[in-house]
Amino acid sequence: MSAVNTNLDQQSIEQTEISLMQGFWAVLKRDVVTAFRQRSDMINPVVFFLMVVTMMPLGISPEAKSLSFLAPGLLWVIALLATLLSLDSLFRSDYEDGSLEQVILSPQSLYFMVIAKVLSHWLTTGLPLTFVAPLLGVLLALPAEGYLPLLGSLLLGTVTLSLVGAIGAALTVSLRKGGLLLSLIIMPLYVPVLIFGASCVRMAVEGFAIGGPLAILGAFCAVAIVLAPLAIAGALRMSVEA
Amino acid sequence: MKFQFESIADLLSMSGHGPYVWGAYFVTFVAIATLIYIPYKLKRQIVAQVKRQQKIEKPAH
Amino acid sequence: MNWQWFHRLGSPRWFYEKTSRWSPWVGTLALMTIVIGVIWGLGFAPEDSKQGNSYRIIFIHVPAAFLALAGYYVMAIAGAVGLIWRMKLSFMVMKCAAPIGAVLTFISLVTGAVWGKPTWGTWWVWDARITSMLILFFLYLGVIALQGAYQSRDLSNKSSAILSLVGMINIPIIYKSVDWWFTLHQPATLKFTGPSSIDPSMAYPLLIMIFGFYCLYAWLLMKWTRLEILEQEQKTNWVKELLLTGGIKSSKS
Numbered sequence: 216m217s218a219v220n221t222n223l224d225q226q227s228i229e230q231t232e233i234s235l236m237q238g239f240w241a242v243l244k245r246d247v248v249t250a251f252r253q254r255s256d257m258i259n260p261v262v263f264f265l266m267v268v269t270m271m272p273l274g275i276s277p278e279a280k281s282l283s284f285l286a287p288g289l290l291w292v293i294a295l296l297a298t299l300l301s302l303d304s305l306f307r308s309d310y311e312d313g314s315l316e317q318v319i320l321s322p323q324s325l326y327f328m329v330i331a332k333v334l335s336h337w338l339t340t341g342l343p344l345t346f347v348a349p350l351l352g353v354l355l356a357l358p359a360e361g362y363l364p365l366l367g368s369l370l371l372g373t374v375t376l377s378l379v380g381a382i383g384a385a386l387t388v389s390l391r392k393g394g395l396l397l398s399l400i401i402m403p404l405y406v407p408v409l410i411f412g413a414s415c416v417r418m419a420v421e422g423f424a425i426g427g428p429l430a431i432l433g434a435f436c437a438v439a440i441v442l443a444p445l446a447i448a449g450a451l452r453m454s455v456e457a
Numbered sequence: 458m459k460f461q462f463e464s465i466a467d468l469l470s471m472s473g474h475g476p477y478v479w480g481a482y483f484v485t486f487v488a489i490a491t492l493i494y495i496p497y498k499l500k501r502q503i504v505a506q507v508k509r510q511q512k513i514e515k516p517a518h
Numbered sequence: 519m520n521w522q523w524f525h526r527l528g529s530p531r532w533f534y535e536k537t538s539r540w541s542p543w544v545g546t547l548a549l550m551t552i553v554i555g556v557i558w559g560l561g562f563a564p565e566d567s568k569q570g571n572s573y574r575i576i577f578i579h580v581p582a583a584f585l586a587l588a589g590y591y592v593m594a595i596a597g598a599v600g601l602i603w604r605m606k607l608s609f610m611v612m613k614c615a616a617p618i619g620a621v622l623t624f625i626s627l628v629t630g631a632v633w634g635k636p637t638w639g640t641w642w643v644w645d646a647r648i649t650s651m652l653i654l655f656f657l658y659l660g661v662i663a664l665q666g667a668y669q670s671r672d673l674s675n676k677s678s679a680i681l682s683l684v685g686m687i688n689i690p691i692i693y694k695s696v697d698w699w700f701t702l703h704q705p706a707t708l709k710f711t712g713p714s715s716i717d718p719s720m721a722y723p724l725l726i727m728i729f730g731f732y733c734l735y736a737w738l739l740m741k742w743t744r745l746e747i748l749e750q751e752q753k754t755n756w757v758k759e760l761l762l763t764g765g766i767k768s769s770k771s
Binding site for chain 3: 382396400401403404407410414446450454457
């Protein structure tokens with residue numbers, strides 16, 4: 216009799232308390248759904264990517280030879296800039312409507328909630344950028360060997376870009392005009408990802424093995440997943456407390 | 458150890474590299490002098506400010 | 519364990535009074551070593567067989583570059599101490615380390631460019647170490663920009679501490695990546711491990727200059743932090759007393 220009672224009690228407790236995984240999925244799902252509802256935040260970086268790529272032949276030369284030489288670096292630099300532009304809105308609306316405070320006050324570990332938020336940012340900006348990049352490679356006459364490495368390096372690299380960028384977004388979220396400042400403080404930190412990402416594509420085009428740079432991009436990604444949420448969580452707590 | 462240059466003019470020209478060497482040293486000197494000057498300027502401002510504050514709080518009798 | 523010194527270190531007043539006694543000594547030491555080093559380096563060190571006299575820029579370029587990098591670590595560690603132990607003084611040191619470090623980075627960039635002109639024929643080469651220095655300069659600028667963006671001092675302190683810690687973790691990664699990419703660069707001139715590729719007659723003045731720059735850095739950081747203390751504590755009685763009674767003396771000297 217009593218055993219059944221305690222069982223029931225436990226069940227009711229479990230029903231009211233949300234586990235870490237449930238919280239993670241709830242945050243992730245909510246953010247992805249909001250991003251899909253307000254499509255502009257999701258589509259604008261991709262449109263920016265497309266537009267800047269169009270500027271390149273106009274500014275440099277429409278010759279396929281010179282474009283194909285520049286393509287790996289250009290695509291990576293522009294993808295990086297597009298990510299930077301999308302970062303400002305990462306925590307902004309949540310900060311303004313107070314839901315960020317709720318996430319911080321919730322009993323679930325902020326560390327994982329932050330990962331969920333950044334993951335949803337990546338799913339709605341980094342991932343679309345990655346899939347559009349090969350199409351833009353066609354516009355810039357990227358040699359055929361470069362497409363898969365471009366896809367792979369962007370897939371790994373944009374995760375790191377989102378994670379590192381989220382630190383800047385969290386630091387500047389309480390500032391009214393954080394956009395340009397955010398780019399200033401984050402861009403130097405993007406240097407390693409840019410170097411290995413762009414050279415991964417370049418090496419593939421030139422016929423070298425690309426295992427090395429890809430592995431290093433993966434390592435960056437792993438380190439960023441472990442360390443960046445700590446800084447993001449700290450910065451968010453600080454911004455919300457003030 | 459001996460002095461490497463025959464004359465002052467020789468030291469200044471450094472066999473053609475003078476402008477670069479002296480220019481680099483000059484820029485460094487100016488930059489560090491600025492770093493030294495700023496705290497002194499700030500101190501004068503703070504002293505003036507504290508004195509002004511003091512006058513407001515306790516007018517001279 | 520006697521942690522009293524550590525807690526006392528957190529008191530701006532204690533720091534101010536102690537450094538009043540230390541800073542003249544450190545300043546004199548810095549001035550003397552730098553004057554000796556400059557005279558030795560410019561006048562007495564032998565001419566380099568390949569680069570001629572232009573190499574004499576090394577005596578300021580290398581120490582400035584050393585201190586630029588060390589200064590970032592000083593800033594980040596001071597920020598970390600401030601975050602962990604909520605130490606006001608530590609944040610003041612962090613705040614002052616940023617502009618000093620940025621100026622030293624600027625010095626090493628400018629002297630590097632001026633050195634490059636007679637050596638490589640151009641003002642700017644995308645060499646690994648120069649590029650890393652430039653990125654270090656950007657990191658400093660980012661921290662300074664973030665510091666200035668906040669109205670609240672507490673928020674400004676904490677956020678720039680977090681940013682400089684993130685930067686500190688990133689610096690070795692940035693250096694290694696840039697190194698990997700730009701293979702066209704000279705081997706490091708001075709290594710403390712392993713045999714150095716520089717002649718003793720040139721190494722001694724360089725070591726003296728490095729030591730002098732360390733003293734100069736310590737002195738500048740003290741000077742700036744003392745002023746930061748005066749500025750932030752100007753409402754307290756001890757600062758008022760100090761400035762109102764010592765004000766006449768300081769205007770004379």
